[in-house]
Amino acid sequence: MLQVITADGDFDPKLVPDLSDEDLLKIHRFMLTVRRLNEKGMSLQRQGRLGFFMESTGQEACQIGAAYALSAQDWALPSYRDPGMCLVRGVPLATLLDQLMANSADESKGRSLPTHWSFRKWNVVSLSSPIGSKLLHAVGIAYAAKYKRDKLVCFTSMGEGATSQGEFHAAMNFAGVYRAPVVFFCENNQYAISLPARRQTASESFAIKAEAYGFEGVQVDGNDVLAVYKAVRSAVDKARSGGGPTLIEAVTYRMGGHSSSDDPSVYRNDEEVEMWKRRDPIARFTAYLTRKGILTESAVQKQSEEIDAYISRTVKERETVKPPAPSTLFTDVYSEMPWNLQEEAEEFMAEEGRE
Ligand SMILES: Cc1ncc(C[n+]2csc(CCOP(=O)(O)OP(=O)(O)O)c2C)c(N)n1
Numbered sequence: 001m002l003q004v005i006t007a008d009g010d011f012d013p014k015l016v017p018d019l020s021d022e023d024l025l026k027i028h029r030f031m032l033t034v035r036r037l038n039e040k041g042m043s044l045q046r047q048g049r050l051g052f053f054m055e056s057t058g059q060e061a062c063q064i065g066a067a068y069a070l071s072a073q074d075w076a077l078p079s080y081r082d083p084g085m086c087l088v089r090g091v092p093l094a095t096l097l098d099q100l101m102a103n104s105a106d107e108s109k110g111r112s113l114p115t116h117w118s119f120r121k122w123n124v125v126s127l128s129s130p131i132g133s134k135l136l137h138a139v140g141i142a143y144a145a146k147y148k149r150d151k152l153v154c155f156t157s158m159g160e161g162a163t164s165q166g167e168f169h170a171a172m173n174f175a176g177v178y179r180a181p182v183v184f185f186c187e188n189n190q191y192a193i194s195l196p197a198r199r200q201t202a203s204e205s206f207a208i209k210a211e212a213y214g215f216e217g218v219q220v221d222g223n224d225v226l227a228v229y230k231a232v233r234s235a236v237d238k239a240r241s242g243g244g245p246t247l248i249e250a251v252t253y254r255m256g257g258h259s260s261s262d263d264p265s266v267y268r269n270d271e272e273v274e275m276w277k278r279r280d281p282i283a284r285f286t287a288y289l290t291r292k293g294i295l296t297e298s299a300v301q302k303q304s305e306e307i308d309a310y311i312s313r314t315v316k317e318r319e320t321v322k323p324p325a326p327s328t329l330f331t332d333v334y335s336e337m338p339w340n341l342q343e344e345a346e347e348f349m350a351e352e353g354r355e
Helices: 021-046 060-068 083-089 093-101 133-147 160-164 166-177 225-240 270-277 281-292 297-318 326-330 339-350
Strands: 075-077 154-159 182-188 216-221 246-251
Touching: 021 060, 021 083, 021 093, 021 225, 021 281, 021 297, 060 083, 060 154, 060 182, 060 225, 060 246, 060 281, 075 133, 083 093, 093 297, 133 154, 133 166, 133 182, 154 160, 160 166, 160 182, 166 182, 182 225, 216 225, 225 246, 225 281, 281 297, 326 339
Parallel strands: 075 154, 154 182, 182 246, 216 246
Antiparallel strands: none
């Protein structure tokens, strides 16, 4: 398993990727933002201000390290647990919140489940909810790029649960045969809802599955942001230069529940959670940057407060945006609305109070 920084912030200088101090600090700030956004998201859901939320606390290194290795022209099909990937790609926090709030400013008009990202301007493809299905979309995009000789890479992330779906195997096979410029990133966060990873597969790892399809599988410490960046960067460079696909397994842990509708204490114990807390990706990266002398604990504290204030301000502002107009329920399905739907829409809109 590739690891650059150990749990206490020690590191092997030979493995450290070439990133400027400015980039390292940006990466750290993105990780903090995701952590605070997760806390805010759960709290808003509990207050009835968000319908649904999916936390990704503990998986910050995966999201930020991976997204940082992509270029703007690349395509990303992130998982619902990757808000940080959207932020790194340039999606403003306000736009991310519009998606979560399903309001009228949302890029997909409030039609997707919260955390099911879709941001065309930033090459983030609509997240398809059936687990595994987007892996086929990713391979299709990658193959199209190869066919058109576009020098771009398609990146997609998934949970380890997705590797049990038929689509995973079809996508991996097609990618291998056609050497599609795709990077499969499996965030092995140890659970698919309540099912532990050890019961998900009989293989010795998730990374090893790539061998059967004729390409490289790499296992990386998913709580080590520099290791994630390094592995994804090398897979992206390989894909861009015609070397074909890679499967990366990032070993991590989902600190919270599966979603705002889940209670993880029913299927896992506190000792396990405590053990993973000691491998916290942000604490580890903070320790590394502190050792390097470019960050202090008090600066982190100050930044966290600033980020909290920024998130709260943006939430309040986006809460003033109206919900989508009810009439939009009927639009964007047919170019010419059939008579029966037209009648239904008219009846619906004639009901009292509808505008
Ligand atoms: C085909 C399909 N089956 C079941 C579900 C319900 N479902 C939603 S998320 C999930 C677990 C996915 O686990 P994993 O792929 O490991 O990702 P994680 O949630 O851990 O990030 C399931 C079973 C679904 N969305 N699609």
